[in-house]
Amino acid sequence: MNTIIRCAANHRSRMAAKQLIYPAAERNKDPILSVLQQYIEQGADKIFLEIASGSGQHVAHFAQQFPQILFYPSEYESRLLESIAAHTNGLTNVKRPLKIDITTDFHTWDGKITPESNVNFHKSLKLQDSSWGLRDINDLKALAEKNGIKLINIIDMPANNKTIIWKKMSITR
Numbered sequence: 301m302n303t304i305i306r307c308a309a310n311h312r313s314r315m316a317a318k319q320l321i322y323p324a325a326e327r328n329k330d331p332i333l334s335v336l337q338q339y340i341e342q343g344a345d346k347i348f349l350e351i352a353s354g355s356g357q358h359v360a361h362f363a364q365q366f367p368q369i370l371f372y373p374s375e376y377e378s379r380l381l382e383s384i385a386a387h388t389n390g391l392t393n394v395k396r397p398l399k400i401d402i403t404t405d406f407h408t409w410d411g412k413i414t415p416e417s418n419v420n421f422h423k424s425l426k427l428q429d430s431s432w433g434l435r436d437i438n439d440l441k442a443l444a445e446k447n448g449i450k451l452i453n454i455i456d457m458p459a460n461n462k463t464i465i466w467k468k469m470s471i472t473r
């Protein structure tokens with residue numbers, strides 16, 4: 301019995317060691333949750349795909365608030381997949397994180413980025429990888445329209461962030 305308890309404790313501390321904690325993700329998780337609570341209907345047959353889950357702090361937080369929804373976290377960086385798995389360990393409504401690359405080819409930037417903090421954020425993303433950066437909303441709208449997705453709302457969030465609500469229109473054949 302003691303051995304089983306020790307094994308479980310060791311497993312928990314190994315998992316905790318793999319959990320990356322981003323301060324920004326911690327600050328943003330409740331403001332994002334309140335938007336999700338406005339748009340997600342409670343229902344047993346819903347699935348939630350999270351793109352670019354980062355550390356996994358967000359999906360772990362959201363999954364506990366929507367136990368009827370099945371969550372699929374995903375990331376492009378392999379090293380983050382372990383952190384997501386560690387944050388979501390034991391949550392029965394979260395699947396193993398998927399490796400998904402959402403690289404898109406945006407060649408132009410016509411819009412203006414404001415304020416200065418977002419200009420700097422855009423530059424810091426570009427420095428890490430030249431294909432990264434803030435996307436022009438007009439480019440996103442055009443791409444969405446091509447794929448039958450409509451822009452529903454743009455919500456201002458703390459720290460000059462935005463939540464953009466999109467809706468996939470039903471496919472008519």
Ligand SMILES: C[S@@+](CC[C@H](N)C(=O)[O-])C[C@H]1O[C@@H](n2cnc3c(N)ncnc32)[C@H](O)[C@@H]1O
Pocket residue numbers: 322324325328351352353354355358375376377380400401402403404432
């Ligand atoms: C600013 S972080 C956001 C992470 C998380 N959603 C959060 O709020 O803490 C951006 C994430 O996008 C991921 N990412 C970058 N390029 C990607 C790509 N081509 N496909 C999927 N994810 C990508 C990075 O690995 C990083 O975790």
